[in-house]
Amino acid sequence: MNTPHTAEQHDLFRRFPLDQHIELNGESLSSPYHVYDGHLLMLGGHVDGAVAAARLPAGQYPLLDEQGRALAAIWLGDFTEANLGAHHELQFSLFASTQSLPPRPTHPLRLFHALMCQPVHMVCQHLWNNTQRVVSFNRDHLLLDAQLTHSQLRCQQNRWQGDYRDAADAPLAQFDLAHSPRQPGAVLWRILGQIGMRGWWRSVRSPILNVPVCNTLREGIELISVSQTWSQPRKQIIRLAQAEDRVELLAPSLSAYDFRLDFVQQIEGFRFVYQRPTPF
Numbered sequence: 001m002n003t004p005h006t007a008e009q010h011d012l013f014r015r016f017p018l019d020q021h022i023e024l025n026g027e028s029l030s031s032p033y034h035v036y037d038g039h040l041l042m043l044g045g046h047v048d049g050a051v052a053a054a055r056l057p058a059g060q061y062p063l064l065d066e067q068g069r070a071l072a073a074i075w076l077g078d079f080t081e082a083n084l085g086a087h088h089e090l091q092f093s094l095f096a097s098t099q100s101l102p103p104r105p106t107h108p109l110r111l112f113h114a115l116m117c118q119p120v121h122m123v124c125q126h127l128w129n130n131t132q133r134v135v136s137f138n139r140d141h142l143l144l145d146a147q148l149t150h151s152q153l154r155c156q157q158n159r160w161q162g163d164y165r166d167a168a169d170a171p172l173a174q175f176d177l178a179h180s181p182r183q184p185g186a187v188l189w190r191i192l193g194q195i196g197m198r199g200w201w202r203s204v205r206s207p208i209l210n211v212p213v214c215n216t217l218r219e220g221i222e223l224i225s226v227s228q229t230w231s232q233p234r235k236q237i238i239r240l241a242q243a244e245d246r247v248e249l250l251a252p253s254l255s256a257y258d259f260r261l262d263f264v265q266q267i268e269g270f271r272f273v274y275q276r277p278t279p280f
Helices: 002-010 009-017 049-054 110-117 132-143 185-205
Strands: 020-024 027-031 032-048 069-082 088-098 121-129 145-154 159-166 171-179 209-214 227-239 248-249 260-274
Touching: 002 209, 009 227, 009 260, 020 132, 020 185, 027 132, 032 049, 032 145, 049 069, 049 185, 069 260, 088 132, 088 145, 121 132, 132 145, 159 260, 185 227
Parallel strands: 121 145, 121 209
Antiparallel strands: 020 027, 032 069, 032 260, 069 088, 088 121, 145 159, 159 171, 171 248, 209 227, 227 260
16 A cells, blocks of 8 residues: 555656645645545446437537447545545546547447547546545535545455445445456457557556546536546456446436446556646
């Protein structure tokens, strides 16, 4: 596990250091948002394309396949070391472009083609954190529609189990996912088939992944902003969805998307920077 001292020595955090303080709820908090260590499960999948198109901000288009399904992801984070303190995260995001791109062939790993080969960004549609400090920082400083959650995420008996409830204790989502001890080689070959040798070499030469992230409009937030995010895992395993994986989106705001799981990216030693937003 990183200590704060060793975390600051990592290239990612030297490149994007804590260089500002803001006052929120009587606290002085450092910015930008840093995660130094923890676990992250990224659940890649697809949703109803019509619902995605209706919920994206004007001028942004979902990334569709030939079946009319749109790329989406769910993020389950247990961040053990961060500049805002340890916290959990549940995020539901759509992938979008400012251009209406032609549909891609249906494939469970086409998200990697989008990230490496297309002009795309992510839109944070729904976000929950389990500390009020992080909720306030995300809402007031990063302009995201963050809400408070009561959450559990644990790995036991080779299963990842997550349970998320809102501030009123209403169920948001539940997860029961297989834990993978090793990387399936066949999955890497299938990713290579999606991104090609150029994309593969680019990921090898630059292992820090950059994904722009936009907010959504809400009361008091009338303009779309974009933040650059940067991440680098210490270890990751990517596997395809299995029959015994269970993803239950119980909140009406989530269930309407008709999310279907394609793959799970299991990250240990998650390092992440979310920079301050600028106009989109």
